[in-house]
Amino acid sequence: xxxGIESSATAASAAVxxxxxLLGQYYCNTATTHSQTLLPMVEGLLQSLGKSCEDLDLxxxxxxxxxxxxxxxGVSCVKGIDFPKGAPCCGVxxxxxxxxxxxACEGNVICAVMDARCGQVYNALFQVENGLLKRxxxxxxxxxxxxxEECKGYGSELILFGDGAALCHKTFSAxxxxxxxxxxxxxxxxxxxxxxxxxxxxxxAVSAAELLPIYLRLPQAERELKRKKESEGN
Numbered sequence: 001x002x003x004g005i006e007s008s009a010t011a012a013s014a015a016v017x018x019x020x021x022l023l024g025q026y027y028c029n030t031a032t033t034h035s036q037t038l039l040p041m042v043e044g045l046l047q048s049l050g051k052s053c054e055d056l057d058l059x060x061x062x063x064x065x066x067x068x069x070x071x072x073x074g075v076s077c078v079k080g081i082d083f084p085k086g087a088p089c090c091g092v093x094x095x096x097x098x099x100x101x102x103x104a105c106e107g108n109v110i111c112a113v114m115d116a117r118c119g120q121v122y123n124a125l126f127q128v129e130n131g132l133l134k135r136x137x138x139x140x141x142x143x144x145x146x147x148x149e150e151c152k153g154y155g156s157e158l159i160l161f162g163d164g165a166a167l168c169h170k171t172f173s174a175x176x177x178x179x180x181x182x183x184x185x186x187x188x189x190x191x192x193x194x195x196x197x198x199x200x201x202x203x204x205a206v207s208a209a210e211l212l213p214i215y216l217r218l219p220q221a222e223r224e225l226k227r228k229k230e231s232e233g234n
Contacts, residue, residue, distance in 0.1 A: 001051070002058045002200075003042065003081070004193025007034040007074035008066025008094040009114065009163055014041045015189035016049060016056075017197065024049050025190050034073045042081065056087055058205065060196020062187060063091030064214035065122040065139060066114060071213045079208045088205035090196035091214065095124040095139050098162045100191035101184040103128060109136070109154050111177070113164035116141050121164045122216060123147055141216045144168055151177070161185050 001023075004015045012034045015025035026041045046052055061078045064071040071094075078089055098112040105128050114122040120143055125136040148171045151158055156176035160169055163186060169179045179185075199205060 001056055002060055002193045002197050003056050004092075004189040004191070004196060005038060005042070005059070005061045005074050005077055006094075006097065006187055006189040006192050007038055007070045007077070008062045008064060008187065009070060010067075011186065012037050012041065012070075013189035014038065014045050015193050016045060016051065017190060017193040020194075022190050022193075025188065027188065034070055038073065038077045039080075042077070053081055053085055056085070058088055058090065058196060058200050059208075060090040060092055060192050060199075061211070062094040062097050062192050063212070064094055065116070065141070065216045066094045068213075068215065071215075075211055075213050079211060082208040086208070088200060089208050089211045090199040090205050091211050092192045092195045092199065093124070093139055093214065094187055095122060095162070096126070096133065096135075096195055097187040097191040098185075099124070099126045099133055100195060101161055101186070101188070102126075102159055102180060103131060103133065105159055106131070107157070109151075109158045111147075111151060111158055111160050111165075111168070111172075113147070113160060113162045113168050115164040115167055116216075119143055121147060121168065123164075125151070139214070139216060144171060148172060148175075151175075162187070 006013045011029035013027040016023045061074045095112040099110040102110040110126040116122045127134045158177040161180045
């Protein structure tokens with residue numbers, strides 16, 4: 001039985017899966033901070049399923065990229081839940097969780113893209129083969145223009161997922177790229193849970209102490225401090 005937690009962007013969700021079955025999922029997309037919603041969401045979900053933390057065999061969380069605050073809250077939440085139990089944990093790529101929404105798009109290329117601000121997007125490309133995601137790239141931060149140039153050969157095989165999908169579609173649509181349906185476009189805790197289970201089966205689970213956020217670039221405050229130091233150095 002796997003608990004999945006997702007809080008890398010505006011929405012937050014929690015899900016419990018057992019084998020290939022989704023037992024339940026809570027999803028909240030409001031202005032409330034994740035620190036206020038995640039733990040009550042997990043508690044309510046487990047109660048509605050008649051389960052407790054003791055029943056969990058694995059905890060999975062979207063570990064980034066994404067909102068620095070949201071990712072930290074999600075990882076911290078898993079660490080807190082797991083502290084008395086000591087179950088294995090998996091930090092799932094947010095971009096892979098986004099791409100999992102297109103798992104039924106056999107033969108297509110899934111472009112998972114998040115708005116990273118500052119003229120960049122977080123992105124990874126995946127091919128769907130035999131119902132599984134095959135990575136074509138690592139997670140990275142790059143400009144929309146650079147991503148468009150890289151993807152120009154895929155044409156209508158390319159499907160855009162994630163909160164940066166609509167932003168990219170303005171550029172990509174001229175080359176035939178498609179926009180995923182709204183209901184399937186964004187990352188969810190159920191995807192995190194299923195991917196976490198796959199990671200555990202591959203021997204990639206870690207302890208709660210070893211679970212860390214995945215940052216593709218420094219937080220804005222650190223970037224500004226670095227620029228200031230470089231400017232003062234000149």
